[in-house]
Amino acid sequence: MKLTPISSAGGAIITEVDLKEILSAENQKKLKDALYKYGVLVIKDQEISDQDQFRFCEFMGGLGTRGKPLNRRKEDSDSEYAGTVHLVTNLTDQGKPLGSFGDGEVWFHHDGIFKEVPDAATVLYALAVTSTGGETVFANMHLAYDNLDSKIKAKLSGLSALNIYDYASRGRVDLNQDISQLNHWIHPLVIRHPETGKKALYVNPLMTARVEGISEFESNALLELLFKYQDNDDIIFEHKWDVGDLVIMDNRSISHARRDFPPGEPRMLRRTLVQGVSVNS
Ligand SMILES: [Fe+2]
Numbered sequence: 001m002k003l004t005p006i007s008s009a010g011g012a013i014i015t016e017v018d019l020k021e022i023l024s025a026e027n028q029k030k031l032k033d034a035l036y037k038y039g040v041l042v043i044k045d046q047e048i049s050d051q052d053q054f055r056f057c058e059f060m061g062g063l064g065t066r067g068k069p070l071n072r073r074k075e076d077s078d079s080e081y082a083g084t085v086h087l088v089t090n091l092t093d094q095g096k097p098l099g100s101f102g103d104g105e106v107w108f109h110h111d112g113i114f115k116e117v118p119d120a121a122t123v124l125y126a127l128a129v130t131s132t133g134g135e136t137v138f139a140n141m142h143l144a145y146d147n148l149d150s151k152i153k154a155k156l157s158g159l160s161a162l163n164i165y166d167y168a169s170r171g172r173v174d175l176n177q178d179i180s181q182l183n184h185w186i187h188p189l190v191i192r193h194p195e196t197g198k199k200a201l202y203v204n205p206l207m208t209a210r211v212e213g214i215s216e217f218e219s220n221a222l223l224e225l226l227f228k229y230q231d232n233d234d235i236i237f238e239h240k241w242d243v244g245d246l247v248i249m250d251n252r253s254i255s256h257a258r259r260d261f262p263p264g265e266p267r268m269l270r271r272t273l274v275q276g277v278s279v280n281s
Helices: 025-038 050-060 141-146 150-156 216-230
Strands: 002-007 010-015 040-043 086-089 106-109 121-128 136-140 160-165 183-188 190-192 199-201 208-211 236-239 246-250 254-258 268-274
Touching: 002 025, 002 236, 010 025, 010 136, 010 236, 025 040, 025 050, 025 246, 040 236, 050 121, 050 246, 050 268, 136 141, 141 199, 141 216, 183 190, 199 216, 208 216, 246 254
Parallel strands: 010 040
Antiparallel strands: 002 010, 040 246, 086 268, 106 254, 121 246, 121 268, 136 236, 136 254, 160 183, 160 208, 190 199
């Protein structure tokens, strides 16, 4: 097994490993340690089944389940909510979507930040990719925290924010709606990674709706400031997809976004989750 770092901001390419095989305990530990160190692993040239992907999730911390979004779209397929596998795709079968999140740009977000117990990691396996665009961009949120001014760090201590998953929204969440109908949860603005103890900024422009306990004006100003620390070239790196790539990202230390891609070109990623534990400051 060979590891090549992607950038100074994080990420590593892994080659010379076959996830169809049962990996030795030593190699399983190497992959887990590498995930905590680099935040994102891109394991190249895989030809794996659902079961192989489940096994990978199991040894990376346990296979998680997606849970049912409260505000699912009527046009989405039933099967994607069934449990452990979800297709990120624009493909349809006789007009019915095979999955969801099919088209276009997606702003920076942490998968699972709207859950009481966020998923530890997201695993995506590429079955079809576009000729151009559709790259996943990752932000190292440990570095985002480290880059904060010490006065801001002090200000964030003890503060929490409401995070909402609004399926219908492509931008900032609209708080002038009944959020009891949307998946949402309050988490600290700064969390400690449950495995490494390192601090990470835990906000993102797509899902973090407001800071609790301060005025709306102050909350908006603070979030605008924090979002700038996230969308910063020094802490981001990206992945251009090839078929057969298996990518795992740590949702406690990494937020991610998707670049736009040509509509009409097929794209399909098979998504599974690694179960998490509570996140605390
Ligand atoms: Fe995502």
